[in-house]
């Protein structure tokens with residue numbers, strides 16, 4: 001337990017302090033005033049009160065680097081836990097862990113996103129399925145990089161749920177920023193909807209960037225009489241986005257001028273499916289080998305469900321300002337970004353990272369990097385795919401000029 005100021009020595013962009021209970025919150029504030037009074041004329045650092053909306057008062061604040069950049073590395077579709085009864089299953093996970101360790105050491109991100117399908121839940125056992133979370137977060141714990149997760153259709157199965165994965169991650173990963181939505185938000189088996197503030201400086205009251213995470217559900221309900229779970233972001237999330245952005249505007253001022261945003265959701269919004277036939281491999285580079293709408297895709301198994309994520313998509317694109325991109329996983333053979341014209345927002349696939357999960361010749365394994373060049377809410381981002389062996393491709397600048 002630590003209530004003290006916590007400085008991170010390695011420049012990972014993680015600065016701040018940790019407080020564990022309201023009593024200490026009060027003590028901490030009193031101490032700040034005392035310290036400010038004592039530090040007086042030589043103290044150059046502006047000390048401010050905490051952001052009143054900060055959902056993480058006990059965790060280090062996530063900040064841009066001193067040079068104004070901020071780097072996110074996205075691991076998607078890790079698919080741990082396949083066929084534990086065969087040698088190749090556990091071997092895949094050993095390989096995925098090797099990949100994670102290598103990438104983390106070489107990329108040195110400020111934040112990591114695990115973009116869904118962490119686990120192949122249909123192969124797991126009731127009594128120990130969340131132990132796979134321990135394996136997945138071990139490389140992140142080791143290098144002390146803050147991170148959070150979205151969850152996918154394979155994370156909801158008879159022996160595992162999104163909620164169980166989230167609770168386990170919160171228990172075993174001190175730098176997990178994954179949260180659950182308030183009761184009533186997210187729909188059946190879709191609790192993993194939340195946002196994470198990123199500050200320019202550790203003492204800022206107003207964040208410069210909000211990372212949004214949405215639960216696109218899917219898979220199967222837990223237990224013996226398991227039934228399919230809807231595979232799109234529930235309509236209740238639309239009202240929650242409006243409510244949260246209203247609170248943010250009241251506390252921090254208008255979003256247009258103060259903060260940027262980036263969103264992560266495992267299954268692509270339905271509107272993205274219509275973009276695939278018009279892709280241009282020069283303008284929208286990256287592997288395009290996986291046809292959207294096949295297999296477990298949102299709302300396509302039952303035509304009457306098509307477009308049921310429209311309330312979510314409408315609210316996201318209406319209320320979240322300076323939304324740089326929406327980033328999904330799910331389709332292992334796709335890496336491209338595209339501008340979706342009905343809402344004029346950029347969408348990007350992540351990159352299949354895990355040795356588990358379906359694949360095909362030449363797809364390989366890698367990650368997506370996303371680098372903010374500055375904390376300015378309207379500056380563009382640079383993003384590219386990095387393969388396990390270090391090869392990079394599909395580099396794009398995600399800004400107003402992008403396609």
Ligand SMILES: *[C@@H]1O[C@H](CO)[C@@H](O)[C@H](O)[C@H]1NC(C)=O
Pocket residue numbers: 088089091092095355
């Ligand atoms: C693990 O990685 C090695 C080296 O890339 C590869 O040869 C092997 O087939 C992989 N094993 C599995 C089970 O994926």
Ligand SMILES: *[C@@H]1O[C@H](CO)[C@@H](O)[C@H](O)[C@H]1NC(C)=O
Pocket residue numbers: 122123124125126127158159
């Ligand atoms: C779930 O776990 C139970 C108990 O470990 C096991 O018998 C069963 O095969 C597992 N898988 C499914 C799909 O129920």
Ligand SMILES: *[C@@H]1O[C@H](CO)[C@@H](O)[C@H](O)[C@H]1NC(C)=O
Pocket residue numbers: 084085125128129131132
């Ligand atoms: C869970 O238990 C099963 C059955 O004993 C075993 O094969 C599997 O390796 C265990 N998985 C984990 C992640 O501990």
Ligand SMILES: *[C@@H]1O[C@H](CO)[C@@H](O)[C@H](O)[C@H]1NC(C)=O
Pocket residue numbers: 280281282283
């Ligand atoms: C594809 O995009 C490139 C670069 O923007 C452009 O020069 C080319 O004309 C486009 N091709 C087609 C078929 O639209």
